[in-house]
Amino acid sequence: MxxxxxxxxxxxxxxxxxxxxxxxxxxxxxxxxxxxxxxxxxxxxxxxxxxxxxxxxxxxxxxxxxxxxxxxxxxxxxxxxxxxxxxxxxxxxxxxxxxxxxxxxxxxxxxxxxxxxxxxxxxxxxxxxxxxxxxxxxxxxxxxxxxxxxxxxxxxxxxxxxxxxxxxxxxxxxxxxxxxxxxxxxxxxxxxxxxxxxxxxxxSSTSEKVVGQTLENIFASNPDKRIVIACFASSNYRVQQVLTLAHKYHRKVVLAGRSMKGMVDVASACGELQVPKGVIADSVGKLLPSETVILATGSQGEPLSALNKLSKGEFNKINIGPQDLVVLSSSPIPGNEKSVYDVINDLFRKGANVIYDAMNDIHVxxxxxxxxxxxxxxxxxxxxxxxxxxxxxxxxxxxxxxxxxxxxxxxxxxxxxxxxxxxxxxxxxxxxxxxxxxxxxxxxxLEDGKSVVNDRKSLAEYGMLVVLCAVDTDQGKVVGDVDIVARGFNLTDDVVNSIKSATVDTINGADFDKADVNEIARMVKKAVRKLFYKDRQFPIIIPVIVED
The missing domain is CATH 3.60.15.10 (Ribonuclease Z/Hydroxyacylglutathione hydrolase-like)
Incomplete structure (x- = not known):
């Protein structure tokens, strides 16, 4: 057909x-x-x-x-x-x-x-x-x-x-x-x-080879520094050039980050990465700064990445300091700029020198x-x-x-x-x-991911309000007081009283022969929400109605 x-x-x-x-x-x-x-x-x-x-x-x-x-x-x-x-x-x-x-x-x-x-x-x-x-x-x-x-x-x-x-x-x-x-x-x-x-x-775009030339200049002009290079783990061409340069300048490469180690394993196994014999070391150990290159993930400032942890002194007992030159061989993806610059700031605070795309031709x-x-x-x-x-x-x-x-x-x-x-x-x-x-x-x-995301945004921007009360379903009335719990914003006494009044009026005015507790809860939610609409506030409202 x-x-x-x-x-x-x-x-x-x-x-x-x-x-x-x-x-x-x-x-x-x-x-x-x-x-x-x-x-x-x-x-x-x-x-x-x-x-x-x-x-x-x-x-x-x-x-x-x-x-x-x-x-x-x-x-x-x-x-x-x-x-x-x-x-x-x-x-x-x-x-x-x-x-x-x-x-x-x-x-x-x-x-x-x-x-x-x-x-x-x-x-x-x-x-x-x-x-x-x-x-x-x-x-x-x-x-x-x-x-x-x-x-x-x-x-x-x-x-x-x-x-x-x-x-x-x-x-x-x-x-x-x-x-x-x-x-x-x-x-x-x-x-x-x-x-x-x-x-x-x-x-036209610049050749990857240009990055290699820049990196070689960095290796040659910083013989006594420990060199830390962060790039995308998937950039096997960048990884290849780092490994080749490390071998040429008699340095060992320590791979920092699971995705970096995984990329090296996969790419070398399928012939797309040539790893010089003996160039990779399991850890920094007793290596001198002049003998070491750390190849790390985290060029986008990811919170759990190797570079982020290094910048905070939380990675495998490696302390970043004046002996380190850190190279971010990438450009921030739009939206990641703040995370990237936060890491750069932390590295500078620790005394390291940092080279990044805004300053040098280290990424294409x-x-x-x-x-x-x-x-x-x-x-x-x-x-x-x-x-x-x-x-x-x-x-x-x-x-x-x-x-x-x-x-x-x-x-x-x-x-x-x-x-x-x-x-x-x-x-x-x-x-x-x-x-x-x-x-x-x-x-x-997630089955209904959009709703989950919208709820999280509302929680972040407007907070959450829980309305708790007991109801005598035979009498159709509120029993005792209405409790209000707010998280993420403050309520004045007047607003609290308005919420309580709206809740009591809604429940006392409901027809319990036609509406069950779940329907009453929806009615309370609607009534309380109206109190916030006039101020363009949209907290997550959770009514909890307990049968007495």
Whole structure:
């Protein structure tokens, strides 16, 4: 039936109108594949106490019989991180990715005691999933194993860039396969889904090799200092350069942080990280500062990270002081700035010298800048274009670039989460929206996460009010006094009296022949809430009605 399909259907479950939580469903006839399945991490202000935000996969569950496989562009959390939470639903679905991607995913699954059907592919491989043929094409990014996808369907080819950059001097020598991308573009591409993260940055991104040169200058000019380097554990290219430099300058590397140790284990096992013999030490022990490099997680100021603990003197008896040079080899993710600068301040207070992105060229992005995005569009020559992986302003600017390169305005769509589009050579047609959005993780996936988050926000902003009283259900009256307990704000005597009066009047005026205690509690809650509305206050109100 797929051979006679008239359209390719693309449904966006995450990764549009936002950075992170990437997930896209592509359908043709009775076959469906998923591209990526990632997480995003909210700030405490956005979602208090929430571990992660993942895509709502209701639509996938409803169509699980059509799902032929999941294809992963690379191993970053925003592309693979949701899979362990949905492992039970997806356990029979084959999941494809390159060696490092699958290795990192397997480690995550093992930690959660879950299993999935994981299949390792290489750049250049093509797999068949129902009506789809999916080719994995090497692209450069901030980690190894990243691929664009050329998805051939009976209707036409869908090209997914994934996260990419054009790095002409990658440290592993594996460049973005521009030649193959050009070949695919020359044959004709129906639809391109292009990442938009760095569309606002002019020019072209800097090579990862530049960071290595900067780091070498730091090693050479600080022979007596203990060097502490913090970076994303997933940045295996950055880790590789640190290990190589440490070996060259006769230093031992102490890995600080479980995710850093895990990344080194996985990447070295699959051949994406070359660890010089004897360069890694289990602990600082009796090593002199001049003999030591500490490679740590926590470049984003995460509260439980190795660097944060080091800054507070709480990590494995290692005391940061004037003998230390700390290098933050990353840029703060928007929203993390305060946490990052709090750690930097603590490090300076301890007497360490700190080098961070605002001062030195010690980090480069793994995402394409404007000129690289133009090059990709020029190579692919898509008939239709949808900018993805970015906030709306990023998508909008990417769409504008596509127009300047000859893609007609009518052939460009800026998608939103939950939207579904049918595409063929005659045009793009929007279908009915599907159930999509955020699912919240607090240890487990919460059934009604949005309500939990809203309640936590209300508690944080307005506090909580508990109204307790006993009721004689036969008489239909309050027995004794009404007790008021407030947390997070103060109540004046007048307000307390108003709450008590509203409670008593509501209960005494209720018809107990028609309303049970639960309904009476709801009535009390409504009456008390009205007292706060006039001042635009919305505390969590919990009425506790006890039958006497």
């Amino acid at each position: 797929a051979k006679n399909a008239k359209t390719v259907k693309v449904t966006f479950l995450g990764g549009v109108g936002e950075v992170g939580k990437n997930m896209t469903a592509i359908e043709c006839g009775d076959d469906m594949i998923i591209v990526d399945c990632g997480v995003s991490f909210a700030t405490s202000e956005e979602a208090p106490g929430i571990d992660a935000i993942i895509p709502d996969i209701t639509y996938v569950k409803e169509n699980i019989s059509k799902l032929r496989g999941i294809v992963l562009t690379h191993g970053h959390e925003d592309h693979i991180g949701a899979i362990p939470y949905y492992a039970d639903e997806l356990k029979n679905i084959p999941i494809y990715g390159t060696a490092l991607t699958i290795g990192l995913l397997k480690r995550k699954l093992d930690k959660s005691g879950k299993k999935c059907n994981l299949v390792v592919v290489s750049a250049g491989d093509t797999i068949t999933l129902g009506a789809f043929k999916v080719e994995f094409i090497k692209v450069c990014h901030s980690m190894a194993g990243a691929c664009a996808l050329a998805i051939t369907t009976p209707v036409g080819t869908v090209f997914v860039t994934g996260d990419f950059k054009i790095d002409n001097t990658p440290i592993d020598g594996k460049k973005t396969d521009i030649g193959r991308i050009a070949e695919i573009g020359a044959k004709g591409v129906l639809l391109m889904l292009g990442e938009s993260t760095n569309v606002e940055r002019k020019g 992005s793994g995402h394409a800048y404007e000129e690289e995005l133009k090059l990709m569009l020029t190579l692919v020559q898509p008939e239709y274009f949808m900018p993805v992986h970015g906030e709306y302003r990023h998508q909008f600017k990417h769409a504008e670039i596509a127009k300047t390169l000859g893609v007609p305005s009518k052939n460009i769509v800026i998608p939103n989460i939950g939207e579904c589009y049918g595409v063929n050579h005659k045009g793009i047609k929007q279908h009915s929206n599907v159930t999509a959005g955020n699912a919240y993780v607090d240890g487990v996936v």
